[in-house]
Amino acid sequence: FAKNAGGNKYQFFSGEMNQNAVRQLQIENLIRHGLKEDLFSVFYQPKVDIASGKLVSMEALVRYEHPEKGIVSPAQFIPLAEETGQIIEIGEVVLRKACEQTKRWVDSGLFTGRVAVNISARQFEIPDLDDKIMNILKQVGLSPLHLECEITEGTLMQHPENALSMMQRLREKGIHLALDDFGTGYSSLAYLKRFPINTLKIDKAFIDDIAKASDDRYMTQSIITIAHNLGLKVVAEGVEEENQLVILRKFKCEMLQGYLYSRPLNASRFENLLKENHELKQLIQNA
Numbered sequence: 001f002a003k004n005a006g007g008n009k010y011q012f013f014s015g016e017m018n019q020n021a022v023r024q025l026q027i028e029n030l031i032r033h034g035l036k037e038d039l040f041s042v043f044y045q046p047k048v049d050i051a052s053g054k055l056v057s058m059e060a061l062v063r064y065e066h067p068e069k070g071i072v073s074p075a076q077f078i079p080l081a082e083e084t085g086q087i088i089e090i091g092e093v094v095l096r097k098a099c100e101q102t103k104r105w106v107d108s109g110l111f112t113g114r115v116a117v118n119i120s121a122r123q124f125e126i127p128d129l130d131d132k133i134m135n136i137l138k139q140v141g142l143s144p145l146h147l148e149c150e151i152t153e154g155t156l157m158q159h160p161e162n163a164l165s166m167m168q169r170l171r172e173k174g175i176h177l178a179l180d181d182f183g184t185g186y187s188s189l190a191y192l193k194r195f196p197i198n199t200l201k202i203d204k205a206f207i208d209d210i211a212k213a214s215d216d217r218y219m220t221q222s223i224i225t226i227a228h229n230l231g232l233k234v235v236a237e238g239v240e241e242e243n244q245l246v247i248l249r250k251f252k253c254e255m256l257q258g259y260l261y262s263r264p265l266n267a268s269r270f271e272n273l274l275k276e277n278h279e280l281k282q283l284i285q286n287a
């Protein structure tokens, strides 16, 4: 497009549309460059067991380490990468790196849980995704029992039959599945029953106001109750304050993920956190 930017072909585009297209192309090129130069890295954010206050699991979150701009957040490139299909290559890089790192932490006795990796709808459509994931696990030497895949409702909606069969195949191999960002999309409760999910992640948008607004608090409580009745574990996303934790503990929510315990950290800082093995002190005080 850039080459033709001055050509007649695009003369009807408004300036704004043009700018948008140019920006998209820039990001697309940046992603291509990042893949070629290995600029994508993985940060880790703890999931904390609310009953014990201990770090029990973690989510792998991609970052682009730009030589000049510094660390670029996924919100800036994941949506476009999904459009262009580059998410498939990024996803493979993230999965491999997250598995390699987890393998090192498991082998050194620092970590015993699962690493959760986000899988986008585009990736979930790969017909042999399960084999691809198993191949990476085999190459890395990590057991599937240390992996969880996070998918969103959007992924389930597009091709429910295909999604269901892929989910069953992943579960047969011992990989766990989490439904991410619950409450933001279409949030059909039917999904919870129909699909073989292990964990439900309640979106930060709900959690934000549970200490302030009674409707959000009741909704969260109801979601947790339904999830428990279906045998699912619940993770509250984006927990930042102690008063949110107190409520979630009352509702018997199993895990929290949020700045209250830790932001996502690079591998070396996350390793320090694993070594410290600290507990969420608020829990002990309020017990």
Ligand code: C2E
Binding pocket: 045, 060, 061, 062, 073, 074, 075, 078, 087, 091, 094, 118, 119, 120, 150, 180, 181, 237, 238, 239, 240, 257, 258, 259, 260, 264
């Ligand atoms: P997500 O999967 O729902 O991940 C949780 C996001 O919430 C992360 O943002 C995390 O940093 C943020 N977060 C966690 N606790 C708190 C909190 O207490 N306060 C606030 N303000 N934020 C909190 P992040 O890392 O920027 O990632 C954003 C989204 O980008 C992810 O949302 C996910 O949808 C996507 N993403 C990240 N990494 C990958 C990846 O490797 N593959 C794919 N397909 N998507 C990814």
Ligand code: MG
Binding pocket: 059, 118, 150, 180
């Ligand atoms: Mg996620």
Ligand code: MG
Binding pocket: 180, 181, 201, 203, 237
């Ligand atoms: Mg989420």
Ligand code: MG
Binding pocket: 181
């Ligand atoms: Mg989110």
